[in-house]
Amino acid sequence: MEEIRATLAPWYLYIKALHVIAAALWSFSTAVAWVFYLKPALRRAALSPADPEARMRRDHYLELFDRGALVEHVALAVLVVTALAMLWLGRVDLTRWSFVTAKLWIGVVLILPMEAIDIYLSHLGGNKAGIRRTGDMARYERMVRHHVTFLRVTEPIVVVLVPLLFVLAVAKPF
Numbered sequence: 557m558e559e560i561r562a563t564l565a566p567w568y569l570y571i572k573a574l575h576v577i578a579a580a581l582w583s584f585s586t587a588v589a590w591v592f593y594l595k596p597a598l599r600r601a602a603l604s605p606a607d608p609e610a611r612m613r614r615d616h617y618l619e620l621f622d623r624g625a626l627v628e629h630v631a632l633a634v635l636v637v638t639a640l641a642m643l644w645l646g647r648v649d650l651t652r653w654s655f656v657t658a659k660l661w662i663g664v665v666l667i668l669p670m671e672a673i674d675i676y677l678s679h680l681g682g683n684k685a686g687i688r689r690t691g692d693m694a695r696y697e698r699m700v701r702h703h704v705t706f707l708r709v710t711e712p713i714v715v716v717l718v719p720l721l722f723v724l725a726v727a728k729p730f
């Protein structure tokens with residue numbers, strides 16, 4: 557184990573660079589699609605429930621959004637692996653309160669559960685294109701409702717959390 561640590565130690569800053577790239581992708585890769593495409597389409601479909609075109613656009617954008625979320629979730633995996641690598645290589649003392657332990661707690665308590673639900677809704681049982689192929693449109697509508705609720709609940713959390721994580725990581729206030 558010590559040999560692996562010694563081999564990886566000179567790469568610490570490159571691992572950190574990868575971590576920062578993954579943090580940026582995880583944080584912002586879905587932002588434009590959400591704010592300028594999906595959200596207006598959801599609003600229009602909600603305001604005109606009898607309009608088939610509004611519903612078609614909502615479903616089309618949601619299915620594309622499911623697919624696009626792959627970038628966010630691959631970035632999440634890189635973020636977690638690089639974070640763990642830096643904790644190990646930097647011999648971070650996790651019993652002491654610091655900006656790293658704060659990030660770790662936010663990661664474990666908020667980010668991971670949130671992302672587990674998101675991964676289920678986007679790529680696993682809640683994947684809209686997959687459900688459409690089975691023809692089970694009642695389940696499709698249920699998953700659309702769950703996904704929309706999830707996006708609405710998590711939006712304010714993400715808007716606060718992401719800048720906070722960047723400030724904690726860069727300013728290292730404690």
Ligand code: HEM
Nearest residue numbers: 575576579583639642643656659660663718721722725726
């Ligand atoms: C999930 C738990 C996370 C842990 C345990 C973690 C851990 C770390 C560690 C140990 C460093 C290196 C600190 C140093 O060498 O100075 C770091 C750097 C960084 N992290 Fe994280 N990280 C996590 C998640 C995140 C997230 C979600 C973001 C942003 C959304 C983020 C953004 C950054 C940035 C921007 C840096 C570079 C800071 C600098 O060097 O000035 N991290 N992180």
